[in-house]
Amino acid sequence: MNIVFFSHPVFLGSISTQRYAKWLVDGMRERGHQVQLWIPEPQCFNIPGPANFKKWMGYIDQYILFPRQVKKLIKKQPKDTLYVLTDHSLGIWAPLIRDYNHIVHCHDFLAQFSAMGLIPENRNSWSGRKYQEMIRKGFLSAKNFISISEKTRDDLHILLGHRPAVSEMVYNGLVQSCKPSESPAEALSSLAAETGIELKNGYLLHVGGNQWNKNRKGVIEIYSKWRVKFTNQKPLLMIGPEPDDVIKKAHASSAYRDDIHFLVNKADSFVMLAYQAASAFLFPSIAEGFGWPIAEAMSSGTPVLTTDEAPMTEVAGGAALFIDRRPSDERKAEAWATDAAKVLEKLLSYSPEERSGLIAKGLKNVKRFDSNITIEKIEKIYLAAAGNAAKHVSLNLNSDVSA
Incomplete structure (x- = not known):
């Protein structure tokens, strides 16, 4: 399977989301899939200037230059390629892939609900609300989703106003080497x-x-x-x-x-x-x-x-x-x-x-959060989506891991 992953640009410093994308990329490569990672390059962002100026230059890189590049690259991919947004906050790019086999990973919708005035602890500026509105409009055009918790999946359905063609839940897998100390x-x-x-x-x-x-x-x-x-x-x-x-x-x-x-x-x-x-x-x-x-x-x-x-x-x-x-x-x-x-x-x-x-x-x-099991579940969803048969496949994703 040919998989193209989209991730946040490195120049934004989104370490946790970049780590998640790398985990997906490495996991699918280990399973023998052909994998590419597409991220915006800091062309305008590298122009010297104050922080606010660089922020807007970064927007040009992400939302003007990068989409142009993606449209050209897509034409060179096999027809059965699967396009994956590793975070729903990349939703502005969703219209670029909605007519192809695709998956959107959903983490949390706190920024969305904050922008909608539903979280009193976190008020958004006018520009922040508009930015989240653009993201929401983008991912609303997608059809296939994977959420990291039942809570996130429930929130997705609220935002969509319906249950999409594919809406699976797969818990995160632990990627750090955590274990009790021997001493x-x-x-x-x-x-x-x-x-x-x-x-x-x-x-x-x-x-x-x-x-x-x-x-x-x-x-x-x-x-x-x-x-x-x-x-x-x-x-x-x-x-x-x-x-x-x-x-x-x-x-x-x-x-x-x-x-x-x-x-x-x-x-x-x-x-x-x-x-x-x-x-x-x-x-x-x-x-x-x-x-x-x-x-x-x-x-x-x-x-x-x-x-x-x-x-x-x-x-x-x-x-x-x-x-x-x-x-x-x-x-x-x-x-x-x-x-x-x-x-x-x-x-x-x-x-x-x-x-x-x-x-x-x-x-x-x-x-329950074994990383290998999590990647295996995600792979099943990817394979189904790439074959345009996701909604007809019983994935049996929620079986518990025995002690």
Whole structure:
């Protein structure tokens, strides 16, 4: 099968989406398929100028120059070629491939719903709303989709207003090498030596960026309430980018700010070590498309506390402790943090047997996210779509992986 993948341009710095595209490309090549990756080149973007100027130059590369190139390249491809948008946010390009065999991968529709004024925590500018409208108009013209969670698939159907010809759900596959440490004490010692932070009593961990949905502010709120109400003094490690002004303000207002450590732009190997040695992983996300860190933490043998809403509940299964979603009404946030702190203390107060039981449930749960199985399911959909028979094929994609 000849497959052409479309991905975000490298000059935008969309690391997670580029990683996902590479995973798909490598997976299909390993299965013997002919694979190409088409991405816009930074021709106008490389013209010197201020950031806002370069942003608009990047738009010219993506939405004027690149489509012209694609139209020429398509003419040279075999008729049965499958064209794959690795992210629905590339939807502006969907009209280029809608009349050919195609698939659109859907991750999360948070930007779409924000632009439609349906998410009070994230208001969009006029230009942002128009940009998302263009993306939506594009992917609405597609017919075949793969979503990374049931939540994402449900949201897709809401946006489309109908169920498309092909709408499959395939959970993400873990691509990082996550596994429990053979010596947790040694992992803890290594992390303490690398960071210079006193970790002898363990620590709490969060991994995520400054995006509104990642709820870094809420992590700090939970931690601060937990420290007020309980005697445990474990520090909080927050791995991700340099905190923005909102996070810095939340940090500065915490009485326990000296025990909250931002570990910026760490390598994957460091993140994996941090998962392995953590006393608990906090992931009170407001919204997600999937929730990679939940699966990564569980596969590392770390207990998880996360939000009691899809898709976090989908990913965590029955192998985590759950808290309510942080309210959009700031007046209710303090009570929310207090309640969440109680659940956190419950988790940290587990007996060794209870903790081991929860970890075992997590390790069993993440077998559903085996990368090889995920790629195999996606390949079946690709083969069906490339043969123009996708809607007539029973793919049996949702069978559980036995423990």
